[in-house]
Amino acid sequence: QVQLVESGGGLVQAGGSLIVSCAASGSTFTINAFGWYRQAPGKQRELVAIISRDDNANYAGAVKGRFTISRDNAKNTVYLQMNSLKPEDTAVYYCYAVVGILSRWGQGIQVTVSS
Secondary structure, three states, rough: OOEEEEOOOOEEEEOOEEEEEEEEEEEOOOEEEEEEEEEEEOOOEEEEEOOOOOOEEOOOOOOOOOOEEEEEEEOOOOEEEOOOOOOHHHHEEEEEEEEEOOOOOOOOOEEEOOO
């Protein structure tokens, strides 16, 4: 069983930066896609960014140019560098991984951007 553990969230002022990371652990596995979703209060969970095993990345329009996703395959870890943060980026951020053909989710981590 593969587990995803997020870290690095917290409180930041608008315009600031934050990096969140997600480490996968468990039995031998291959992570194909690695990504981040977020869910704000009262809203549906939405894709933030996703990156393939060969480093092709896609971003939601709302974060393009401000967020950067990257991964370290040797460490089975994905990172999300968030710059120029806005109050509307406040949400619980969930790590997502496609392991083989199965989807896995982290427990979520809170990111709060104050105005």
